[in-house]
Structures are given as C-alpha cells and as structure tokens.
Amino acid sequence: MPSPQPIGIYDSGLGGLSVARAIRDALPGERLLYVADSAHVPYGEKTTDYVRRRAETISDYFVERDAKAIVVACNTATAAAIADLRARHPGLIVIGVEPAIKPAAHLTASGVIGVFATTGTLASRKFAALVQREAPEVRILLRPCPEWVALVERGELEGPALRAAVEAPVRELREAGADVLVLGCTHFPFLDAAIRAVAGPSVPLLETGAPVARWLRHQLQERDLQADGGCGALELETTGDPATLARLAGLLLGGDFQAAQTPPAWR
Numbered sequence: 001m002p003s004p005q006p007i008g009i010y011d012s013g014l015g016g017l018s019v020a021r022a023i024r025d026a027l028p029g030e031r032l033l034y035v036a037d038s039a040h041v042p043y044g045e046k047t048t049d050y051v052r053r054r055a056e057t058i059s060d061y062f063v064e065r066d067a068k069a070i071v072v073a074c075n076t077a078t079a080a081a082i083a084d085l086r087a088r089h090p091g092l093i094v095i096g097v098e099p100a101i102k103p104a105a106h107l108t109a110s111g112v113i114g115v116f117a118t119t120g121t122l123a124s125r126k127f128a129a130l131v132q133r134e135a136p137e138v139r140i141l142l143r144p145c146p147e148w149v150a151l152v153e154r155g156e157l158e159g160p161a162l163r164a165a166v167e168a169p170v171r172e173l174r175e176a177g178a179d180v181l182v183l184g185c186t187h188f189p190f191l192d193a194a195i196r197a198v199a200g201p202s203v204p205l206l207e208t209g210a211p212v213a214r215w216l217r218h219q220l221q222e223r224d225l226q227a228d229g230g231c232g233a234l235e236l237e238t239t240g241d242p243a244t245l246a247r248l249a250g251l252l253l254g255g256d257f258q259a260a261q262t263p264p265a266w267r
C-alpha cells in the first residue's frame, strides 16, 4: 500500500512542535512530517527576506515529498511569507498561525492585553493589520522575547535562568493592567507553567495550536483529503542536528522519537 500523503509542518526549530502536538491530537490518523529549520533559528531576529526565502525552500521540499498540506507553524514566518507561499503553491492547503488577538480582545475586561512574540512578528505589517482589524479599541502591550525562544531551543523548561527570563516581562505587563496574555510565538506554550506561575492562575494565556488544527481538519474534509483510518505518525527532520531534535522532541512532547537530517539541497 503506498504511504499516505503527509502534512508538512515546519518552524525555525522546536516551537512548531506545539502546533504539531495539537494537529496530532485533532487528526490522529494523519502522517505528519515536521521540519525543524534549526540551522537557521531564530527567525525572529532575521530579515523578512531571509525568513521568506527559507519558507520558499522548505515549502518546495514539502512539495517534493508529496505533501497534501503545509502548516507554517511559526508566527514569524507566517507574517513574512504566507501570502507568498499561497501564490507559490496554489493547489495546496497552506495554513499559517498568527497571535490570538481576536479572542484576547473578546476576553479582556481591563481593555489591556499583553502580547509576547518575536521581534519579527511584532514589527510586521501583518501584525499591525491584525491589531487594527480585531482590536482597534484595546490597548496592546508588546514584548519581544527572543531569549524565551533560546531557552526552549536548549530544552530549558525550568530552573533559575528560565524563571529570571520570564519574571520581569510577565510582571511588567501584568502591572500595566494586562488581564489576558497572548503567546504569539509557537515556542512559548512550552513555557506555559513558568509564565502562569508569574501571571497568576486566572489570567488566560492564549495560543493557537488547537484552532489551527481544527482549521486544518476542516480544510482537509472540504477537499476530501483526510487520511482514511491508518495509524498516524510524526516524522521528524531537521536542517540541524538530528540527535538533538530527537532528544528535545522527547522532552517537549513526551515519548521516544527518531529524527533525520533534511537532504542538503533543502538546508
């Protein structure tokens, strides 16, 4: 039996695994091919052009691998390249992620929301348009957190360095009145517990893994592309070091993983 067409999912590194996890939960029969572009992390501190070129390369690789859908599991790459990718692959389902500004604007009672994301996302025109469209009346406090990305990439999900990195920005936005916090980078759900410890238990921390997975399921259903039965799989590849990816995926998702290196032409 031919192996089913995969769903290609990628991020600069490990963050997109938070989206892959939600997709695996929502679509357990699907074959998922995750590419961590670890040789080029972090995207958040690179130019738009750089991030767009990586998006083109990796999406072309997914086409080469016969993917039926591509999920850009990265807010930074979505802001930089999603329109480009849709134009480049008109026959494919291409789904991106963006910070949960709309639900945050509905949830806030104080009228102030805090957004943690990368420098690239927060500086993008796409993000400015999103805020203008979905939350024109809300005060939005922005906080780029490149060091949070680095912590997740090192697998540092607890300990003093993490607590120190999370404490000041979260406290500052809370004290400025934010009663809803948006995790606008796919790395940040892995720091959920540390952020919650500072923010307090009643503050919603919004991320978009689950809604993106539901949207993907809907798109697959509409085109009659859902895998029929079968047991799903999460295959891991990286442009960096496969042993590191396998180890850290185990830490972040639980379980045992193998990882391979993406072929040279796509690194």
Ligand code: DGL
Pocket: 011, 012, 013, 015, 016, 041, 042, 043, 044, 045, 073, 074, 075, 076, 077, 118, 121, 149, 184, 185, 186, 187
């Ligand atoms: N995980 C990514 C995002 O959602 C990018 C992190 C980075 O590479 O800077 O924006």
